[in-house]
Amino acid sequence: MELSDMKNVWSDKSSGAIDSDKILAMLGKQSHNPMAKMRRNLRMELLIVIFSFGAVAAYYFLAFKSEYRIIGWAYALLLVLFCYYFFRKNKLLSQMQCTGCQVKSNFELQLRTLERYVKFYLISGTAVIPILFIFLGIILYYKKPMLIDETILYPSATNPVWKFLLAWTILLTVSTTIMWVLNRGYVNKLYGRHIDNLKQLLLQMNE
Amino acid sequence: MTQEEFVRQIQANQGIIQKICRLYGQTHSDREDLFQEIVVQLWKGVSKFRGQSKFSTWLYRVALNTAISDFRQKKRSLPVSEIEVDSLEINSNFSRADSDIEREELRNTLYAAISQLPEIDKAVVMLYLDDKSYEEMEDILGINTNNLAVKMNRIKGKLRLLTKNISYGAQ
Numbered sequence: 001m002e003l004s005d006m007k008n009v010w011s012d013k014s015s016g017a018i019d020s021d022k023i024l025a026m027l028g029k030q031s032h033n034p035m036a037k038m039r040r041n042l043r044m045e046l047l048i049v050i051f052s053f054g055a056v057a058a059y060y061f062l063a064f065k066s067e068y069r070i071i072g073w074a075y076a077l078l079l080v081l082f083c084y085y086f087f088r089k090n091k092l093l094s095q096m097q098c099t100g101c102q103v104k105s106n107f108e109l110q111l112r113t114l115e116r117y118v119k120f121y122l123i124s125g126t127a128v129i130p131i132l133f134i135f136l137g138i139i140l141y142y143k144k145p146m147l148i149d150e151t152i153l154y155p156s157a158t159n160p161v162w163k164f165l166l167a168w169t170i171l172l173t174v175s176t177t178i179m180w181v182l183n184r185g186y187v188n189k190l191y192g193r194h195i196d197n198l199k200q201l202l203l204q205m206n207e
Numbered sequence: 208m209t210q211e212e213f214v215r216q217i218q219a220n221q222g223i224i225q226k227i228c229r230l231y232g233q234t235h236s237d238r239e240d241l242f243q244e245i246v247v248q249l250w251k252g253v254s255k256f257r258g259q260s261k262f263s264t265w266l267y268r269v270a271l272n273t274a275i276s277d278f279r280q281k282k283r284s285l286p287v288s289e290i291e292v293d294s295l296e297i298n299s300n301f302s303r304a305d306s307d308i309e310r311e312e313l314r315n316t317l318y319a320a321i322s323q324l325p326e327i328d329k330a331v332v333m334l335y336l337d338d339k340s341y342e343e344m345e346d347i348l349g350i351n352t353n354n355l356a357v358k359m360n361r362i363k364g365k366l367r368l369l370t371k372n373i374s375y376g377a378q
Contacts (some may be wrong), residue, residue: 010336104349
């Protein structure tokens, strides 16, 4: 088929108008766009974390005659950190798409933002492990002092500071490395193909 | 823009959305979903439309951005023979003005041929067949005109090959 014929065939079609009620019904529907789904899931996660962490924090503030108030503060601090984490993710997701922009610049924006998103996900997902270990260590130090003489993880008369530092360094390095490897695999599984596809599309555009 | 004005704009430009759905949706259900998603995205973005470009240019951008993103999410390796080439009928209210079966077959063949092209090439060829100038295509796709000309030459060759045994008006 010649190109002039293709244009004739292409322009032949004329559809009847879509019923305006059908279009109005579509306007009330939720977007099935992956970004919109991710934002909805994120909001749900935030609500779950606020209620669960908030409840646990409140419990430690009020129960045991407030003796374990510090644990309540720990949960409250973790809640603040999680909130920052969610708001940052939400901001990146809302910046990820510009459907009214030129197709190429939209895909460049998506790729750039998605790479930042993945980096943030990886860093925050990995950092949570040393933070939790240190947190737990501090709480146990103050609330279970009998452990101090029994474990290498606290300095004492029988455990010199260098041993204590070495033990923590090994513990944190090993656990953080394992977490980083696991997170990297998970993030690649979630977003790796999407990033590759975006790169492929941009390559097609620049060819 | 009020809902009524928006609906009128969609009705006036529905042909563009239908063509994009037909090119990027592999099954009837995909096309219906894609049509709805494009309308939702247009409605969500219409408040940001400042009228700096034509409404149709903005609509092409939103529809193609949505279709190509959606396509990447739903990409399945259907063999060409299984790709539905029926006309897009979102619902029974779509009427088929063209009753010429041979032309419809040719159109289906053309759509099937274009469907075999990579995603970006599909968008380029669609804009070309819609008689858009290279400047307008650049405004929609963001690919510079020189690059578009080279790309279009390559696509023309591919399309000729894909439709080489079909002649228009001679069947």
